[in-house]
Amino acid sequence: MKIAFTTSGETLNAPMDFRFGRAPKFLVYDTDKDTFEVIDNRQGVQTAQGAGIQAAETVARAGVDSLVTGHCGPKAFRVLSAAGITIYCTGAPTIAAALKDFRAGKLTPADSVDDAWQ
Amino acid sequence: MILGIASGKGGTGKTTVAANLARAYGSPAQLLDCDVEEPNDHLFLRGPVREQEIITIPVPQVDASLCDACGECSRFCQYSAIVSLRTTPIVFPELCHGCGGCALVCPQGAIGETERRIGVVETVESENVTLMQGRLDVGVALAPPLIRAAKARMRRETPAIVDAPPGTSCPVIAALRGTDFVALVTEPTPFGLHDLTLAVDMVRELRIPFGVVVNRVGIGDDRVHGYCAAEKIPVLLEIPDDRRIAEAYSVGSLIVDALPEYRGLFMSLIEKTMKLKCAEIGVSAGGYDENQA
Structure with missing residues (x-):
């Protein structure tokens, strides 16, 4: 399965960015192959409105099954839910730490907008 | 003048x-x-308000029974106000600028318009x-x-x-x-x-x-x-x-x-x-x- 992490860096040791729509980059990790790719979100950082919606479209197009981020707003939540993407919110400092928590089953899916907007 | x-x-x-x-x-x-x-x-x-008119803009309304989830509307909208990910589109009226483009590009004619109130124009005589x-x-x-x-x-x-x-x-x-x-x-x-x-x-x-x-x-x-x-x-x-x-x-x-x-x-x-x-x-x-x- 593919998991998208919001980050400002390009490696597994990079810090998490706790914003979703305005995160500079998405690191998409493939747990089957243990490889990852990095998607630039410069457009989302600069857009005047609808950043969360556009980010949700971007990760959906990348074929991810899960999203690990800090928070996610109500509009992005609606689009991600429609695309069948499970949202996990975390306070882990790095992608590696968040991935470790994910694999250990320590992250719980956000079932509602309120969960995602903690 | x-x-x-x-x-x-x-x-x-x-x-x-x-x-x-x-x-x-x-x-x-x-x-x-x-x-x-x-x-x-x-x-x-200062003076009495003679008239108050409600002003609206047109926003899209999708007929799910006609929509084939082609995504044309979503690709057209510059404001992410209508989003389709191989699904019936999700509409965000608060982001819509009322241009009517999504309804025009929809090949299925599945998009109609409904009014969204944005404010009022008041007339005061002073x-x-x-x-x-x-x-x-x-x-x-x-x-x-x-x-x-x-x-x-x-x-x-x-x-x-x-x-x-x-x-x-x-x-x-x-x-x-x-x-x-x-x-x-x-x-x-x-x-x-x-x-x-x-x-x-x-x-x-x-x-x-x-x-x-x-x-x-x-x-x-x-x-x-x-x-x-x-x-x-x-x-x-x-x-x-x-x-x-x-x-x-x-x-x-x-x-x-x-x-x-x-x-x-x-x-x-x-x-x-x-x-x-x-x-x-x-x-x-x-x-x-x-x-x-």
């Missing part, structure tokens, strides 16, 4: 100039308060002045359609003053477009000058003849005057930094009512803008040359 009142910087005195000018006309005049996020001309021109003010609903970020709706209620045969919002962005353009002459209100401070230059660039781009009103003359420095002279921009009016003006303002009184000695000043602004408008042939790329007027 439609006279636009604008400024780069906020708080320079647009409302003061617009409301006093409208009253100074003496004969019937219209005042359009296009600062729809915070209309305040009504604080100075002695010689008919005040029409746009009032945007709380939480709505779409000033231009409401400004256009307010301006559409203007009667061409009566002189009109358009009080624009501050700045140089879309709402200001929407307010000033179609005006015959623009008075840019500024103050003689570095901040006032900086934002005046932005406003000058804007009205030149719009190709509307313009002049400058300097408010609170006596504070700051002489750089605004130096700039206007160098750019051949006529200074239409200078309002002195008079404490009594601030006192009148603070209790919602018009200068022309509270301090009759200033009445002539505002009358002269009306005359000057009319004269400059009539001499439009004298327009150069640099704005107005007062010698030619």
Whole structure:
């Protein structure tokens, strides 16, 4: 399965960015192959409105099954839910730490907008 | 004659100039308060609200039974107001600018339109002045359609003053477009000058003849005057930094009512803008040359 992490860096040791729509980059990790790719979100950082919606479209197009981020707003939540993407919110400092928590089953899916907007 | 009142910087005195000018006309005049996020001309021109019209914009409504999830609507929308991820689209009316494009590009004819309220246009009668003010609903970020709706209620045969919002962005353009002459209100401070230059660039781009009103003359420095002279921009009016003006303002009184000695000043602004408008042939790329007027 593919998991998208919001980050400002390009490696597994990079810090998490706790914003979703305005995160500079998405690191998409493939747990089957243990490889990852990095998607630039410069457009989302600069857009005047609808950043969360556009980010949700971007990760959906990348074929991810899960999203690990800090928070996610109500509009992005609606689009991600429609695309069948499970949202996990975390306070882990790095992608590696968040991935470790994910694999250990320590992250719980956000079932509602309120969960995602903690 | 439609006279636009604008400024780069906020708080320079647009409302003061617009409301006093409208009253100074003496004969019937219209005042359009296009600062729809915070209309305040009504604080100075008081009277009964004669009419309140609800203003709406069209937003998409998807018929799921006709939609084949092709995603054309989603690809077309620049505002992410309609999103389809191989699903029936999700609509975000609060992001929609009401352009109608999604309905046009939908191959299935699955998108219709429904109305979304964005605010009201109120008409207030205050002695010689008919005040029409746009009032945007709380939480709505779409000033231009409401400004256009307010301006559409203007009667061409009566002189009109358009009080624009501050700045140089879309709402200001929407307010000033179609005006015959623009008075840019500024103050003689570095901040006032900086934002005046932005406003000058804007009205030149719009190709509307313009002049400058300097408010609170006596504070700051002489750089605004130096700039206007160098750019051949006529200074239409200078309002002195008079404490009594601030006192009148603070209790919602018009200068022309509270301090009759200033009445002539505002009358002269009306005359000057009319004269400059009539001499439009004298327009150069640099704005107005007062010698030619």
